[in-house]
Amino acid sequence: MNRQELETRLRQELAIPFxxxxxxxxxxxxxxxxxxxxxxxxxxxxxxxxxxNETNTNG
Structure with missing residues (x-):
């Protein structure tokens, strides 16, 4: 697959659209x-x- 196809699959499979x-x-x-x-x-x-963890530690 080319770079564009790879990016599209990563976005879809990991649910990170941008x-x-x-x-x-x-x-x-x-x-x-x-x-x-x-x-x-x-x-x-x-x-x-x-x-x-950082948020919980710092309140």
């Missing part, structure tokens, strides 16, 4: 997509965890 990936314009395999998706999901979860 996400714009900063990735190279080339073809990506399904395994590369799954890896990027897993990394992005982990980053989002870590951000949410850190934000919630």
């Amino acid at each position: 996400y714009n990936a900063k990735i190279a314009e080339r073809d990506y395999s399904e395994s590369e997509f799954q890896e990027m998706k897993a990394e992005l999901k982990a980053d989002i979860e870590q951000y949410a965890h850190d934000y919630v």
Whole structure:
């Protein structure tokens, strides 16, 4: 899949409609997509965890 298709699938599968990936314009395999998706999901979860913990700590 190309960069546009990859971005579209990430937006749909992770429910982040305005996400714009900063990735190279080339073809990506399904395994590369799954890896990027897993990394992005982990980053989002870590951000949410850190934000919630920070908010709860600071009141």
